[in-house]
Amino acid sequence: MEKKEKLYEGKAKIIYSTNEPDKVIMYFKDSATAFDAVKKAEIEGKGIINNKIASFFFELLKGEGIPTHYIKRLSDREMLTYKVEIIPVEVVIRNLAAGSIVKRLGIPEKTLFDPPLIEFYLKNDELHDPIICEQHIYAMNLSTPEEIQKIKDIALKINDILKQFMKENGIILVDFKLEFGRKDKDIVLADEISPDTCRFWDAKTGEKLDKDRFRFDLGDLIEGYKKILDKIEGK
Known part of the structure; x- marks a missing residue:
């Protein structure tokens, strides 16, 4: 290659x-x-x-x-x-209230969302990735109802898989961001899934092991990310 x-x-x-x-x-x-x-x-x-x-x-x-x-x-x-054609919509799945939704709606942190919330954000740095609804997506011709339904189904399945896997390894999957793309007319998961794009909390201590460590000076970022890597690798 x-x-x-x-x-x-x-x-x-x-x-x-x-x-x-x-x-x-x-x-x-x-x-x-x-x-x-x-x-x-x-x-x-x-x-x-x-x-x-x-x-x-x-x-x-x-x-x-x-x-x-x-x-x-x-x-x-x-x-x-x-190589995929990225759909310029960020998909956020929330299992617990944290981050922007707490500030935006006044929901107390750690509030459980059951079923999980799905939010959409326009992938646009100049506009600061504003939150949008499905009707905005269709009005702007970013995607179709069929694609968005498929994206929601895949995103919720990913949430089920990762939430259970992380729970078994002592980690709470609080929320995470996904991006999707088109490949041969199919919808596929793109970008990455990492502590840059997820909120991970230690199930016992509540310690934040993701990019919030950097955002809010909560501790050494590498230390938190290494804890996640060690947990998922079974170390």
Whole structure:
């Protein structure tokens, strides 16, 4: 597999083309950002840990029949994926109240959502990823009702799988963000699943083991991410 030109660089990853037009290489950076990149830092080793965690979760989900863009982990920082057409809608699944929904709606933190909440956000940095509803998605021609139904079904199945798996490993899956793409007219899970995109709390202590450590100066970010990696790998 030959890495070619840079196609896109985001806050935490770089996408490169390859000698196979239907495949890309995703490179995980050490950059940490919060509050629309107002707060940012380079944290040595973050990209390596996130690549390991994301690869683990993709393998887990693939084994459960979830369609994803993931092919394999290539190296410490690189993952090989299928090239997909990203749907510019971020899908957030909430099992407990935390983060923006607490501030936005005044819901007390740790409030249980049963069934889980599904929220949609426009993937647009300039507009600060505003929350949107399904009707906005259709009015802006971002997706179709059929695709969104499929996305919701897949997202809830992912939640069931990850929530149970993390519970068995002593971790609460509070909420998480997903992105989806189109591949050969099918809907597949894209982007990554990692402590950058999920809220993970230690089930015994309540310790936050995700990017909130960086957002709110709650402790060493790498220490929290390593705890997640060790838990899922059974160490």
